[in-house]
Amino acid sequence: MACVHYKFASKLNFAIATFDGRHISLGDLKKQIMGTEKLKAAKCDLQITNAQTKEEYTDDNALIPKNVSVIVRRIPIGAVKSTSKADAIRRTEPVMGTSTVNDDSSASLFLAQLTKTANLAEANASEEDKIKAMMSQSGHAYGPVN
Structure with a gap:
């Protein structure tokens, strides 16, 4: 079983999202986190950032490797995620x-x-x-x- 360690920016401790394989897509990780944390998809979206490299994952098809730590932030639906x-x-x-x-x-x-x-x-x-x-x-x- 592979895992991704995630924590919300406002929390102190990491939680674990488990999956099979060497990586998980951003969309699947968001669904798993929203299900685990009992968040409603209609009210917010999740912004996922790599905790070590500070790289923000924006494409739902982006692959996140196993054993990575990420920071999760809730953002309003339709918010601009980042600007270049x-x-x-x-x-x-x-x-x-x-x-x-x-x-x-x-x-x-x-x-x-x-x-x-x-x-x-x-x-x-x-x-x-x-x-x-x-x-x-x-x-x-x-x-x-x-």
Whole structure:
């Protein structure tokens, strides 16, 4: 019997998912974890990350080798799992020849949402956006209303 050790990010101890063979598909691992933990598939999805390499498994057909430790996070259905550096650059830098009015308003709207985020370290944004949000958050206590 082969196994994958998994734990939720908020828990301390690992649990074990057992299977036959040398690897298990991501979709099968998610189903097994959801069944074991009594989670409803309609309410959330699972984000699986390798505990040692920090590699996030995104394709349901991805094969996870036996005896690997993974970190599991529950995410809302339809949430963006991850963005590449190219997506972050596209979000912060306007493309040549395009109007920047819509880009600036969407960027400021994104920054306003990011400013309300409690944990910026785990936010799904570029490092520059996180720094801008942190600077904005740190100045709120000294605003004119206070």
